[in-house]
Amino acid sequence: MNDPLxxxxxxxxSAVKEVSPVPIEEVPLxxxxxxxxxxxxxxxxxxxxxxxxMSPEEVxxxxxxxxxxxxxxxRVTVMRGFINFEVDRDLLFxxxxxxxxxxxxxxxxxxGRVIVExxxxxxxxxxxxxxxxxxxxxxxxxxxxxxxGFDVDRRYLVNDSGLQMAYLVLGSTFSPPAPSDVKKDHWxxxxxxxxxxxxxxxxxxxxxxxxxxxxxxxxxxxxxVDSVVEGVSKMDDPSAKLQELIRRYQSGDGEISHxxxxxxxxxxxxxxxxxxxxxxxxxxxxxxxxxxxxGLVRRTVERLSRYIGEEEGALYLDLxxxxxxxDVVLKVFGFSSLEKFKQSVPQKFFLTRSDGxxxxxxxxxxxxxxxxxxxxxxxxxxxxxxEQKVEQNQVRSSIALMGIDPDRLVHFSYEIxxxxxxxxxxxxxxxxxxxxxVDATKRRVEDLLRGRGMSDSEISEISDKVAVGAIRYALLxxxxxxxxxxxxxxxxxxxxxxxxxxxxxxxxxxxxxxxxGSMPTSFNPSNLEEELxxxxxxKIAEMPSIMRSSVDLMRPDMLIQHANEMALLFNxxxxxxxxxxxxxxxxxxxxxxxxxxxxxxxxxxxxTGIPRLDRM
RNA sequence: GGGCCCGUAGCUCAGCAUGGACCAGAGCGACGGCCUUCUAAGCCGUAGGUCGCGGGUUCAAGUCCCGCCGGGCCCGCCA
Numbered sequence: 001m002n003d004p005l006x007x008x009x010x011x012x013x014s015a016v017k018e019v020s021p022v023p024i025e026e027v028p029l030x031x032x033x034x035x036x037x038x039x040x041x042x043x044x045x046x047x048x049x050x051x052x053x054m055s056p057e058e059v060x061x062x063x064x065x066x067x068x069x070x071x072x073x074x075r076v077t078v079m080r081g082f083i084n085f086e087v088d089r090d091l092l093f094x095x096x097x098x099x100x101x102x103x104x105x106x107x108x109x110x111x112g113r114v115i116v117e118x119x120x121x122x123x124x125x126x127x128x129x130x131x132x133x134x135x136x137x138x139x140x141x142x143x144x145x146x147x148x149g150f151d152v153d154r155r156y157l158v159n160d161s162g163l164q165m166a167y168l169v170l171g172s173t174f175s176p177p178a179p180s181d182v183k184k185d186h187w188x189x190x191x192x193x194x195x196x197x198x199x200x201x202x203x204x205x206x207x208x209x210x211x212x213x214x215x216x217x218x219x220x221x222x223x224x225v226d227s228v229v230e231g232v233s234k235m236d237d238p239s240a241k242l243q244e245l246i247r248r249y250q251s252g253d254g255e256i257s258h259x260x261x262x263x264x265x266x267x268x269x270x271x272x273x274x275x276x277x278x279x280x281x282x283x284x285x286x287x288x289x290x291x292x293x294x295g296l297v298r299r300t301v302e303r304l305s306r307y308i309g310e311e312e313g314a315l316y317l318d319l320x321x322x323x324x325x326x327d328v329v330l331k332v333f334g335f336s337s338l339e340k341f342k343q344s345v346p347q348k349f350f351l352t353r354s355d356g357x358x359x360x361x362x363x364x365x366x367x368x369x370x371x372x373x374x375x376x377x378x379x380x381x382x383x384x385x386x387e388q389k390v391e392q393n394q395v396r397s398s399i400a401l402m403g404i405d406p407d408r409l410v411h412f413s414y415e416i417x418x419x420x421x422x423x424x425x426x427x428x429x430x431x432x433x434x435x436x437x438v439d440a441t442k443r444r445v446e447d448l449l450r451g452r453g454m455s456d457s458e459i460s461e462i463s464d465k466v467a468v469g470a471i472r473y474a475l476l477x478x479x480x481x482x483x484x485x486x487x488x489x490x491x492x493x494x495x496x497x498x499x500x501x502x503x504x505x506x507x508x509x510x511x512x513x514x515x516x517g518s519m520p521t522s523f524n525p526s527n528l529e530e531e532l533x534x535x536x537x538x539k540i541a542e543m544p545s546i547m548r549s550s551v552d553l554m555r556p557d558m559l560i561q562h563a564n565e566m567a568l569l570f571n572x573x574x575x576x577x578x579x580x581x582x583x584x585x586x587x588x589x590x591x592x593x594x595x596x597x598x599x600x601x602x603x604x605x606x607x608t609g610i611p612r613l614d615r616m
Numbered sequence: 617g618g619g620c621c622c623g624u625a626g627c628u629c630a631g632c633a634u635g636g637a638c639c640a641g642a643g644c645g646a647c648g649g650c651c652u653u654c655u656a657a658g659c660c661g662u663a664g665g666u667c668g669c670g671g672g673u674u675c676a677a678g679u680c681c682c683g684c685c686g687g688g689c690c691c692g693c694c695a
Contacts, residue, residue, distance in 0.1 A: 024634090025634095026633085026634060027634085028634050028636095030637085031637090032637065033637040033638085034637095035637090036637065041637070043634095043635090043636050043637080046635085046636055046675095046676085047634080047635090047636095049675095050674090056636090056675090079637090080636090080637095081636075082636080082637075120695095122695070159695065162694070162695065163694055163695080164694075164695070311693085312693085313693095314693050315693095316693085333619095334620095343618070343619090344618060344619050344691095345618095345619080345691090346691060349692095350692085350693050351693095352693075353693040354693060355693090357693090359692095359693065359694080359695090360694075360695050361695090364695095384695095385689095385695090386620080386621070386689070386690090387689055387690060387695095388690085388695075389619090389620065389621090389689090389690070390619085390620090390690060390691070391690095391695080413621090415621075415622085415688085415689085416688090416689085418688090445657095448657075466657085477628095477629075477630095478628090478629070479622095479629085479630090481621060481622075482621085482622065482629090483621090483622075483687095483688065483689090485628085487627095487628075489628095489644080490628065490643095490644080493628095493643085493644070494657050495643080495644080495657060495658090496642080496643055496644085496657090496658085497628090497629085497642070497643040497644080498643085498657085500657055501643095501657070501658090503657085504655080504657050504658075505657095505658090507655070507657095508654080508655060508658085509654095511654065511655060512654045513654095514654095515654055516654085549633075552633085553633060555633090557629095557630085558630095561629095561630060561631095561642095564630095564642080564643090565630095565642085568642080568643095571658060571659070572658095572659070572660090574654075574655095574658080574659085575650095575656095575658070575659045575660085576659085578653075578654065579654060580654050581653075581654075594654090615655085616655080616657070
C-alpha cells in the first residue's frame with residue numbers, strides 16, 4: 001500500500017516480535033504533542049509492560065534497540081513507555097508530497113472481487129433522505145474499496161415481488177394516466193401511499209393518523225389521491241386482491257407481470273435520475289422476480305430442507321434446530337451458548353406464505369448465493385438498515401448452513417434519518433424526497449452565487465456541485481450507527497464543517513496553482529519549516545491508515561472528518577503564509593505542498609463523492 | 617420480557633476500534649476583531665463541559681467490565 005508511514009509501523013511490529021512472544025497486529029502511531037521529542041510516537045511500552053512483566057520504559061527500550069531504523073526516520077528515542085520517532089524531513093516529506101501529488105496515497109493492488117449492494121429501496125415511492133443515506137454510504141464504500149484495490153460491483157436488488165409492489169399495482173389500476181411531464185417515482189409514490197392508506201382505512205387501522213396524512217397527500221394531487229382511495233375502498237376484499245397479485249406475479253402470469261414490471265421500471269427510471277444527480281451509479285440491477293422465475297429461490301431453499309418445517313402451508317426455517325446441529329449459526333448471531341441463543345433469537349423465520357408465495361428473506365438467501373456462488377464474488381457488503389439486523393443474520397446463517405463462509409456476507413448497517421416531524425413512512429407519504437432536498441439546496445447555493453459576475457450556466461454548474469457536496473457531506477458525516485435527525489439548517493450550512501467548506505479549501509489550492517502558471521520541477525523539503533506545514537504534511541500522511549480504518553470499521557464518516565481537519569489546517573495555512581510571494585526556494589516548496597494538499601484532499605473528495613471544482 | 621444501538625458544551629457532532637502525550641476537540645449559535653496582499657463559503661479571539669448515573673479493573677478510564685437511568689430499533693406469513 002502506498003503508505004508513507006507504513007514502514008514505521010512495520011518496523012515496530014517486527015521489533016515487537018523479537019521482544020514479545022505474542023505478536024501485535026496494529027500499532028497506534030500518532031503525532032507527539034508539542035514540547036515532546038520527535039514527530040511520531042507510540043505508547044507501545046505501556047501496552048506490553050504487563051504481558052512481559054517489565055516496566056513500560058524497559059519494554060520501550062528493548063523494542064527500540066531491536067528495531068531496524070526505518071527509512072525516513074532519523075532517530076528513535078524512548079520517553080517513559082513511548083517510543084518516539086524523529087523523521088528525516090527531507091526523505092519523508094518528499095515521499096508524502098509525491099504520493100499525494102500523484103494521487104496514489106493509500107492506493108493498492110488487486111485484493112479480490114467484492115459486491116457492494118446498496119440503496120435497493122422498494123420501487124414504490126421516490127427515494128427519500130433515508131434512502132439517500134443508504135445510497136451515499138454504499139457509494140462511498142464502493143469508491144473506497146475500488147481505490148484500495150478491490151474489483152467492485154455495485155448492485156441494486158429490485159424488490160418487486162412483495163406486498164409493497166402489490167399495493168402499488170393495485171392502486172395504479174385506479175389511477176388516471178400519468179402526465180408525461182411528471183417524474184414517475186413521485187407519481188407512483190402518491191398512488192402507493194393512497195393505496196396503503198385506503199386499505200388501512202377499510203381495516204380501521206390508525207384511522208386518525210391516516211386521515212391527517214391523506215389530507216396532506218391531497219395537496220400534492222387531489223384527483224389522483226381521491227381516485228385511488230375511492231377505487232380501493234369500493235373493493236370487496238383488497239387484502240385478498242393483494243395476495244392474488246403477488247401470487248400471479250410470482251408465478252409469471254403474463255398480464256400481471258406486465259403491470260408489475262411497468263410500474264417498477266418507471267419508478268426505477270426516476271431513481272436512476274435522482275441517484276445520478278448525487279453521483280451514485282450502479283453496475284447492475286438484479287430483479288427479485290427473476291430469482292424466483294429462474295427457480296433459483298426454490299433450488300436454494302431445497303438445500304436447507306433438513307431444517308425446514310411447515311405451518312398451515314407456509315414454509316419456515318427452524319433456526320434453533322439448525323443451531324443444535326451446526327454451531328456456525330451461534331457464531332453468526334454472536335452467541336457462545338446454545339441456551340442463550342435460544343433465549344434471544346426467534347426460533348424460526350418464514351420463507352413462504354401459506355399460498356406458497358416467497359417472502360423476502362427467502363429471495364434474499366437465494367440472492368446471496370447468487371452473488372457469492374454463481375457470480376463468484378469473494379465478499380458482498382449489504383448496505384441495509386440497522387433494523388434489519390435479525391433478517392441479515394438469518395440470511396447469513398442460512399448460507400452458512402449451505403457451507404458458505406458467512407463472513408463473506410457483511411451487513412453494513414446504518415441508522416435511519418429522522419425528520420423533526422418524526423420517522424419517514426412511505427406508506428403514509430410522510431417523507432422528504434431526495435429530489436426536493438437537492439433542488440432546495442441547489443436553489444440556496446444559486447442565491448449565494450448571484451451577483452458575483454458569473455454566467456447563468458456557470459452558476460448552474462457550480463451550484464449543482466456544491467449542492468451535491470453539501471448533501472453527501474451531511475449524510476456521510478455522522479457515524480452510521482447513529483440516527484440522523486434531519487435538519488435543514490445543517491444541510492444548508494455552507495460554512496465550516498460542510499461539503500462546501502471542503503470544496504472551498506480545494507478551490508483555494510487550485511487557485512494558487514493556477515495563478516502560478518506552472519509547477520516548478522523540484523523543491524527542497526527543508527524549506528518547509530513552519531509548524532503548520534509539518535502538521536499539514538502529517539495530516540496528509542495519515543490518510544492511508546484512515547482509509548483502512550474507515551473500511552474495516554465501516555465508518556465512512558472518518559474520511560469526512562479527516563477531510564475537514566485537512567481543510568481546516570490548509571485554510572489556516574493559506575491565511576498565514578503567502579505562497580506565490582514567498583522567497584525563492586520557499587515558494588517552490590510551498591507550491592509542492594499546496595499541490596500535495598490539493599491531490600490528497602482531491603482523493604478524499606473523490607472517495608466521498610464531494611465534487612471537485614476549481615471555482616466557487 | 618429478551619436482543620441490538622445511542623447518551624460528550626445551549627444545538628449538531630468528533631474522540632472509544634488500539635486505555636497513555638487530552639488539565640476533553642470541532643462546527644453552529646452568541647460576543648469582539650481581520651478584506652489596497654494567492655477567492656472573507658475564510659481567518660483570529662472570548663464565553664460555554666460533574667464526558668447520563670453508580671461501582672469495578674488499572675500505575676493510568678471519555679475510552680475496558682458490571683449494574684442502573686433515559687431515548688431509539690428489532691422480536692411480522694412486511695421489507
